[in-house]
Amino acid sequence: MDDQSIPSCKSSSLVNDLQVLAGSYISERTHVFGVVGAAIIIHNNRVLLLQRACDDEHPNLWEVPGGEAHKDETIVQCAIRELREEAGLHASEVVDMVGEFEWNEDRVEQAQHEQRIWKIFMFLVNVEESSSELNIRLDPREHQAYLWATESEVREGICGNIKLEWMSTNQQRAILAAMKK
Numbered sequence: 001m002d003d004q005s006i007p008s009c010k011s012s013s014l015v016n017d018l019q020v021l022a023g024s025y026i027s028e029r030t031h032v033f034g035v036v037g038a039a040i041i042i043h044n045n046r047v048l049l050l051q052r053a054c055d056d057e058h059p060n061l062w063e064v065p066g067g068e069a070h071k072d073e074t075i076v077q078c079a080i081r082e083l084r085e086e087a088g089l090h091a092s093e094v095v096d097m098v099g100e101f102e103w104n105e106d107r108v109e110q111a112q113h114e115q116r117i118w119k120i121f122m123f124l125v126n127v128e129e130s131s132s133e134l135n136i137r138l139d140p141r142e143h144q145a146y147l148w149a150t151e152s153e154v155r156e157g158i159c160g161n162i163k164l165e166w167m168s169t170n171q172q173r174a175i176l177a178a179m180k181k
Contacts, residue, residue, distance in 0.1 A: 011094040015076055018097060018121060022078060023071030025119075033105070033116035037078030038066025038171070039125040040098060040178040041089065043134055046148035047175050049164065050086060053144045060144075063167035064122070064175065065089075079123045087146070088137025093126040096181065099174025122174040124181055151179045 011019070022035045041048040041064070049062045065086040069078035080091045099122035106115055127134065136146050153159040154175050157166070166172045 009080060009091045009093055011076055015094050015097050015123065018075040020074060021071065022069035022073060022075055025075065026071070029119075031117055032119050034118045035069040035075055035078070036066055036103075036118055036120040037069050037075045037080075037082060038064050038099075038120065038122045039079045039083040039091065040064050040122055040175055041083070041087075041125055041127055041134075042179060043127070043129075043148065045179075046150055047154060047179060048087065048134075048136070049147050049149055049154075049159075050138065050143040051145040051147075052167070053140065053142055056142060058167060060165065061167040062164045063171055066120075066122070075121050076123065079121070079125065083125060083127070086139055086142055089127045089134060091125045092128045095124040095126060096178075098122055098124050098178040098181070099170065101168075101170040101174075103168065103170075120168075120170070122171065122178075124178045151176065154179070 025035055026032050050065060052058055052061050054060055065083045067082040069075055076094050083089050083091055101120050103118045103120055104115055105118060138146060147159050149159040154172060157164045
């Protein structure tokens with residue numbers, strides 16, 4: 001599959017409302033600047049967490065694979081694409097949407113203040129497995145490390161000797177909700 005193709009996989013009826021093009025979603029909601037799709041992967045009762053690159057925006061914070069939706073892809077397709085690009089994993093099924101929240105990005109450019117509202121959708125996603133171990137392939141421009149955390153490690157914010165400083169506490173809550181499913 002090349003980078004220009006829009007990925008697809010089996011989706012639960014629970015995510016049908018988000019099979020809308022991101023461009024359409026944004027144009028129907030004038031207060032929304034952008035849309036983010038994210039994939040929560042649970043394997044062997046652990047969730048995949050990625051650590052942002054040290055020279056990236058929001059360096060060293062922990063998150064699940066996700067990113068900005070292109071205007072010509074659905075929000076669900078965005079989460080699937082970001083999973084492939086950021087972790088090298090291929091989705092087999094989008095099970096459910098487990099988190100939806102807004103993030104306000106304040107920007108100050110050339111003495112002008114602008115507030116941008118991003119809508120973030122987090123999906124529980126199953127991946128294609130060929131063995132009991134998943135082969136994670138990070139994009140080093142975006143992420144420097146990954147780990148698999150248990151529910152209690154996510155809740156406590158520490159995995160082994162690694163402190164989990166979250167990209168967003170909303171993301172942490174969505175991960176915990178996904179782990180209950």
